[in-house]
Amino acid sequence: MRVPLSGLALIDVSKSFGDVPVLERVSLRIAPREFIAFLGPSGSGKSTLLRIIAGLETADSGEVWLDGERIDTRPPGARGIAMVFQHYALYPHMTVRENMAFGLRNAGVAKDEIARRIAQAADILEIGAQLDKKPGQMSGGQRQRVAIGRAIVKQPRLFLLDEPLSNLDAALRGRTRVELAQLRTRVDAALIMVTHDQAEAMTLADRIVILDDCCIQQVGTPAEVYTRPANAFVARFVGSPPMAMLPGVVAGEEAGRVRVRLAGGAVLATDVPAGGLVAGTEVDVGLRPEHVRLAAPGEEGLAAEVELVERLGDRTFLYARLADGAEIVALEPGFGTLRPGEAAALVIDAAAAHIFTAGGAAHHPEPSA
Amino acid sequence: MNAAARDRWAGYAFVGPFLLVYAAVLVVPLAMGLVISLHRADLFGRRAWIGLGNYTQALGDPVLHQALGNTILLALLIVPPLTVIALLLALALNRPGRFAAILRGVFFSSLVLSVTIVTLIWRFILTPDAGLIAEGLEAAGHAPIPFLSDPDLVIPAIAVTTLWWSLGFPVMLILAGLQQVPGDIYEAAALDGASRWTVLRRITLPAIRRTLLLVVMLQTAAQLQLFGQAQLLTGGGPGGASRTIVLYIFEVSFGRWELGYATAIAELLFGMIIALTLLQYWLVTRHEGQRT
Ligand SMILES: Nc1ncnc2c1ncn2[C@@H]1O[C@H](COP(=O)(O)OP(=O)(O)OP(=O)(O)O)[C@@H](O)[C@H]1O
Ligand SMILES: [Mg+2]
Numbered sequence: 001m002r003v004p005l006s007g008l009a010l011i012d013v014s015k016s017f018g019d020v021p022v023l024e025r026v027s028l029r030i031a032p033r034e035f036i037a038f039l040g041p042s043g044s045g046k047s048t049l050l051r052i053i054a055g056l057e058t059a060d061s062g063e064v065w066l067d068g069e070r071i072d073t074r075p076p077g078a079r080g081i082a083m084v085f086q087h088y089a090l091y092p093h094m095t096v097r098e099n100m101a102f103g104l105r106n107a108g109v110a111k112d113e114i115a116r117r118i119a120q121a122a123d124i125l126e127i128g129a130q131l132d133k134k135p136g137q138m139s140g141g142q143r144q145r146v147a148i149g150r151a152i153v154k155q156p157r158l159f160l161l162d163e164p165l166s167n168l169d170a171a172l173r174g175r176t177r178v179e180l181a182q183l184r185t186r187v188d189a190a191l192i193m194v195t196h197d198q199a200e201a202m203t204l205a206d207r208i209v210i211l212d213d214c215c216i217q218q219v220g221t222p223a224e225v226y227t228r229p230a231n232a233f234v235a236r237f238v239g240s241p242p243m244a245m246l247p248g249v250v251a252g253e254e255a256g257r258v259r260v261r262l263a264g265g266a267v268l269a270t271d272v273p274a275g276g277l278v279a280g281t282e283v284d285v286g287l288r289p290e291h292v293r294l295a296a297p298g299e300e301g302l303a304a305e306v307e308l309v310e311r312l313g314d315r316t317f318l319y320a321r322l323a324d325g326a327e328i329v330a331l332e333p334g335f336g337t338l339r340p341g342e343a344a345a346l347v348i349d350a351a352a353a354h355i356f357t358a359g360g361a362a363h364h365p366e367p368s369a
Numbered sequence: 370m371n372a373a374a375r376d377r378w379a380g381y382a383f384v385g386p387f388l389l390v391y392a393a394v395l396v397v398p399l400a401m402g403l404v405i406s407l408h409r410a411d412l413f414g415r416r417a418w419i420g421l422g423n424y425t426q427a428l429g430d431p432v433l434h435q436a437l438g439n440t441i442l443l444a445l446l447i448v449p450p451l452t453v454i455a456l457l458l459a460l461a462l463n464r465p466g467r468f469a470a471i472l473r474g475v476f477f478s479s480l481v482l483s484v485t486i487v488t489l490i491w492r493f494i495l496t497p498d499a500g501l502i503a504e505g506l507e508a509a510g511h512a513p514i515p516f517l518s519d520p521d522l523v524i525p526a527i528a529v530t531t532l533w534w535s536l537g538f539p540v541m542l543i544l545a546g547l548q549q550v551p552g553d554i555y556e557a558a559a560l561d562g563a564s565r566w567t568v569l570r571r572i573t574l575p576a577i578r579r580t581l582l583l584v585v586m587l588q589t590a591a592q593l594q595l596f597g598q599a600q601l602l603t604g605g606g607p608g609g610a611s612r613t614i615v616l617y618i619f620e621v622s623f624g625r626w627e628l629g630y631a632t633a634i635a636e637l638l639f640g641m642i643i644a645l646t647l648l649q650y651w652l653v654t655r656h657e658g659q660r661t
Binding site: 055078081082085086087090092103106150154 | 551553554556557558559560561562563564567571572575576578
């Protein structure tokens, strides 16, 4: 396999702990200065993959290349990589300044250069006043900045961040998210961030890598993974509330587009190209909440019973069950008036429906011109 | 009663039982000892007030001075090497795996041996007639070395015996301290390109500083009271060359029946240990800012 001369390349990386496989032949390319998010459920191997790149874990097989050099054979300190740990991992008995200087001293960087870089990082992160404090005297948010500062001063080619926001409260999280977005414009390096918060991944990343079941399920921009999920897992994992899956059968085609009959009998005229979907195939119809709404007075709709109402102020999600038993989520603007247990008539925007076959392959709507 | 007062009383109630026991077994004997030390007293309860007489006697007692010198020398020969060896052992044993686990058990086991057994073992090793070392030396054509009767060798012999006997507990303490250090700072250090030596010096040692201080304080206090090994191995001989302070206290009280004088020496020793411990604590912690 050809290795690019710049950026990060993972080639067929596999790893298991004992008999338990965690990663199986994972390959990935990351461009220089790209911001990547590893997203996946707990235990999907996100941290493990990150730690293999950092050198804290050794892959059973496979290669890791950075800027045209093979790095998986090098010790962690010699890879040109800096990492921000989930619990910060600051050296507790060193001051903030010493924390940041430690790696540079080990690398033999000149004293005045160290001082210059620390001053610069402290400036960017606004921790100048804290340089002589110890981590124990600082708040969680401040420690987070120090951890980021310790990574910045190394001027790495690649930043790794393991769940950088998970230890912060909601307000700080929002602010730090903005700071991370700014960070990537300031540093000349690629960033990989592990998260299981999809909102974080969506807002920050250029591309999202979705991991599950030992494999990469999809790599794509936030828009791609949201609008064209590679399979049912990605479709349900990305988006909140998750995409509803209504069981149905391909009923035929019309103008090259698939028609699906739902279990309850209703027929949806989708915008999914018919290629490959034969009549009679059992499929799941994927619908995001924004494509299901309440019927207007007098309008015809699918009968459903509301089970749960999630009011967010500006909009309301209605978790409902269709007459055939399938679960569906509808979006209603504003505060909503329906209550659990009440009947509702739902209108489906069939043109936005996705179709997933039993094998997991995804078919997306392609509006005809 | 308001809430704060109720909390305060509840607090006293919780520490009350401990304070009672503490007072009964420590404070009361200490106070009684102080009183006795101001008397000429014997084992049968006869007492005559002599004020600070016992203390002035102690100042001019050449035997006590020799015992003090021996005791300090022993503490100096034992505590620093013990701390260093225990640290090295703990560092070596602080890893997963069955082998390390077995070794941890072995090192800890010497601790459960009583001083009698320890001295028996070491007497067997050290004794010039048919001892382990003597046999080895003879096989190599050397004369046996009289470890237990040469005035210059008894102190080192007792020190080695004590080292061997006392290693287990400090090793365990330091191991516990090492296991408290969060693993991710070692990973951070690896990413910071720190060498093994740098990690030890800049990460590990500072992290277990307080444990090391505890080991030194406990061992200093223990070794200044060294008694059993000296009594059983050499009886304080030859010529008082290995008599320790506690051994002297024992001789004065149960050999010469001068309970008042013995108690006075004990009070002096107690004061010395307290002072040294506080000094060590102050030396190590004075540069620490807030505790982290
Ligand atoms: N050192 C280890 N020894 C044994 N199993 C491990 C080890 N580290 C991770 N695992 C296992 O590997 C799997 C992947 O772990 P990993 O930490 O990479 O998941 P993750 O995606 O980061 O999850 P989370 O979101 O909870 O952090 C898990 O099943 C975990 O139990
Ligand atoms: Mg993780």
